[in-house]
Amino acid sequence: MRQAAWSVIHPNSRRYSRTTLSARLELVLRPSGSRRAALETALRAAIREQRLAAGQRLPSTRALASDLGIARGTVVEAYAQLQAEGYLTARHGAGTWVADVVAATPQPAGHASPPDRAPRFNFAPGLPDLAAFPRAAWADALRLALRDAPASTLGYGDPRGRRELRQALAAYLARARGAVADPDLIVVCAGFVHGLSLLSRVLRAQGVRRIAMEDPCLWWHRDVASAAGLQVVPLPVDEQGARADLLDGSDAGAVFLAPAHQFPLGAVLHPERRTAAIAWARAAAGLVIEDDYDAELRYDRQPVGALQALDPDRVAFAGTTSKTLAPGLRLGWLLVPHTLLEPVVAIRRLEDVHVPVPEQLAFSQLLVSGAFERHVRRMRTRYRARRDRLLAMLAERAPSATPVGISAGLRVLLELPADGPPADELIKRAAHQSIELFPVGRCYHSGRAMREGLVIGYAALPEHAFESGLAALGDVLEASLAS
Numbered sequence: 083m084r085q086a087a088w089s090v091i092h093p094n095s096r097r098y099s100r101t102t103l104s105a106r107l108e109l110v111l112r113p114s115g116s117r118r119a120a121l122e123t124a125l126r127a128a129i130r131e132q133r134l135a136a137g138q139r140l141p142s143t144r145a146l147a148s149d150l151g152i153a154r155g156t157v158v159e160a161y162a163q164l165q166a167e168g169y170l171t172a173r174h175g176a177g178t179w180v181a182d183v184v185a186a187t188p189q190p191a192g193h194a195s196p197p198d199r200a201p202r203f204n205f206a207p208g209l210p211d212l213a214a215f216p217r218a219a220w221a222d223a224l225r226l227a228l229r230d231a232p233a234s235t236l237g238y239g240d241p242r243g244r245r246e247l248r249q250a251l252a253a254y255l256a257r258a259r260g261a262v263a264d265p266d267l268i269v270v271c272a273g274f275v276h277g278l279s280l281l282s283r284v285l286r287a288q289g290v291r292r293i294a295m296e297d298p299c300l301w302w303h304r305d306v307a308s309a310a311g312l313q314v315v316p317l318p319v320d321e322q323g324a325r326a327d328l329l330d331g332s333d334a335g336a337v338f339l340a341p342a343h344q345f346p347l348g349a350v351l352h353p354e355r356r357t358a359a360i361a362w363a364r365a366a367a368g369l370v371i372e373d374d375y376d377a378e379l380r381y382d383r384q385p386v387g388a389l390q391a392l393d394p395d396r397v398a399f400a401g402t403t404s405k406t407l408a409p410g411l412r413l414g415w416l417l418v419p420h421t422l423l424e425p426v427v428a429i430r431r432l433e434d435v436h437v438p439v440p441e442q443l444a445f446s447q448l449l450v451s452g453a454f455e456r457h458v459r460r461m462r463t464r465y466r467a468r469r470d471r472l473l474a475m476l477a478e479r480a481p482s483a484t485p486v487g488i489s490a491g492l493r494v495l496l497e498l499p500a501d502g503p504p505a506d507e508l509i510k511r512a513a514h515q516s517i518e519l520f521p522v523g524r525c526y527h528s529g530r531a532m533r534e535g536l537v538i539g540y541a542a543l544p545e546h547a548f549e550s551g552l553a554a555l556g557d558v559l560e561a562s563l564a565s
Contacts, residue, residue: 095311117152119159120319129169129180136182138295140170202516203551206344207493208300208405213285214461214545219453220444222406227443233404236439241430243270243415244442255401258455259377260387262394263417269426272412272437274375274402275306278338280416281371281398282310284425285295287406290335290369296324298346298525303338303373312336318529319344323351326359329366336369338363341389346488346495348523356389363396370397376405380456381466382489385550395419403445405492406458412437413445465492468540468548480559492541496524498534502563505534512558517551 128134140146143161148530152213161178164170172178207293235244242248247270252263271277283291293307297316304314315332319323323333324339339359341351351359363370370389377385390399394417402414418426430436482502486495498523505521514517519538523531543551 089277099344099504117150118156118160118378121150121152121157122163125160125164126167126169134180136180138180140178140180144450169488178473180445201513201518203547203554204518204542205520205539205551205555206518206542207520207537208409209539209542210405210408211464211541211544212410214464216453219448219457223447223451223453224444227447228440231443235443238435239439241427241435242266242268243436244439244446247442247446247449250446250487254449254454255388255399255417258400259374261390261399261417264503267418267423269416269418269423269430270437270442271414271430273404273409273414274373274400275302275411276307277400277402277414278303278371279310279417279427280429281336281369281400281418281422282307282312283429284422285336285369286311287425292332292334294329294332294334294337295527296338296340296344298522298531299338299340300345301524304527308336316526317371319347319349321347321349323349324354324359324363326351329359329362329368331345332459334368334424335366336371338371338373338565339389340373342374343380343488343490345375346493346522348491348493348495349481350386350488351389356392359389360392363393368396369422372397372399374399374401376491378406379462379465379492380488380490381462381469385490390417395421398422405455406461411441411445413441427529464545465541469494470546471552472538472540475556476559478561479556482563483559488533493537493539496536496538498536500533502534504533505536506563508536508558511562512555515554515558517554517558 093287117514123135134140141149142163143154143157147157150157161170161172165172165178169181170178171181177220245265248265248268251268253266253271256265269277269280272278282293291313293314294315295304295307296319298319300339307314307538315331316335317328317337319384323341323344324337326337326339329337337359339351340361341356343350359370362368372389374388377388385536388399390397396419397421399417400414401417403411404414407413436442445454448457466489476483476485476494476496480496482499484497486497498508504510505523509519519529519536522535522537523529525537526532538555540548
């Protein structure tokens with residue numbers, strides 16, 4: 083039988099061939115690194131990609147060394163390494179074969195489900211304009227922070243987070259949110275959901291069985307509490323915010339509230355209900371978890387102050403940079419009652435100690451320099467203009483739908499007319515035009531909204547795509563809601 087060639091291109095680009103295998107196989111030895119490493123890499127790739135099949139016999143070390151023009155010892159060492167890794171198998175005096183290993187390379191595109199194509203226009207309600215992230219200011223803050231930080235800063239640190247950041251956050255939260263903020267009671271975490279998970283696990287360990295959560299709210303917040311072993315009790319929300327007056331009969335040991343800007347209905351918690359929530363927490367020895375996710379982005383007036391200031395011993399205040407800067411930073415914080423500090427820190431210590439130090443240092447620099455608040459002011463102006471343009475388009479092209487919620491945040495709730503198509507149908511029609519929309523029904527504990535609606539985010543699109551996206555959305559709504 084005719085034997086085809088084993089051919090190799092080695093680091094000096096000289097080509098060697100020898101008729102040794104039953105099928106032609108070309109191994110490319112990369113020009114970087116040693117010849118042994120290059121041979122190992124080439125053989126691994128051939129086995130993973132199944133160009134060398136399981137059970138196929140390899141040339142002897144002497145023959146392959148002769149083919150390649152390298153020392154036999156190099157081939158012996160390469161074979162031994164691949165045998166140790168499980169790619170090859172050998173029997174003394176009998177030869178070397180390819181082991182029966184699973185291919186590790188991804189399947190070609192034709193053999194796998196193609197990835198979902200990203201929509202052209204994304205109206206997701208929880209994303210800021212990522213193209214507007216202050217790259218230059220962040221780079222400057224990171225450079226300055228690392229330049230001045232001692233080497234010890236980059237070691238394992240306090241599970242609560244860097245002292246510099248906790249001090250800067252305490253000053254900012256007192257100034258911007260009216261919170262009673264002690265740096266020693268701040269725990270830096272990897273975003274709001276991480277903070278909610280920490281608190282939920284602490285509550286469960288302390289004997290709490292039930293937590294009241296706004297209905298509607300983000301469904302994964304309910305999932306986080308459930309995963310910690312808490313039973314979630316729905317707390318209805320209306321135009322005055324969560325029905326805190328119903329907490330007395332809930333048998334809950336904690337309540338989750340977004341008093342400054344409820345998601346997704348966009349309400350502000352009424353003063354009487356703020357008082358009722360604090361009164362319940364004191365009487366029931368319960369905990370209020372305050373989600374302050376986007377309070378800085380209020381457009382018509384100053385945002386209401388933090389609920390935490392009414393009773394710091396009964397309210398755990400949680401914030402994040404995910405709406406003001408970018409969710410990819412994974413920066414959030416908890417301002418906890420003193421009785422919860424040690425339990426939260428104990429869990430934090432067992433997880434991953436703390437979020438990356440460079441990000442903490444850079445954010446603290448942004449806070450201290452005022453660059454963060456300047457960025458928030460710029461984005462507040464930009465988002466308000468976008469909201470106004472969205473509302474104007476809705477008034478012109480979808481007048482039968484009703485925008486709901488205060489002038490704030492990154493989205494508008496659009497209530498659909500009772501005689502129009504359901505939200506799911508609108509979402510399908512929009513998807514055909516490469517537009518992504520979000521149904522409000524997904525946020526209700528039952529999975530079904532009392533009224534059909536869409537939560538339309540106006541921040542996620544980059545500025546250059548906003549007008550065309552708005553026009554495309556208007557086309558869908560006008561065609562679908564025309565009487």
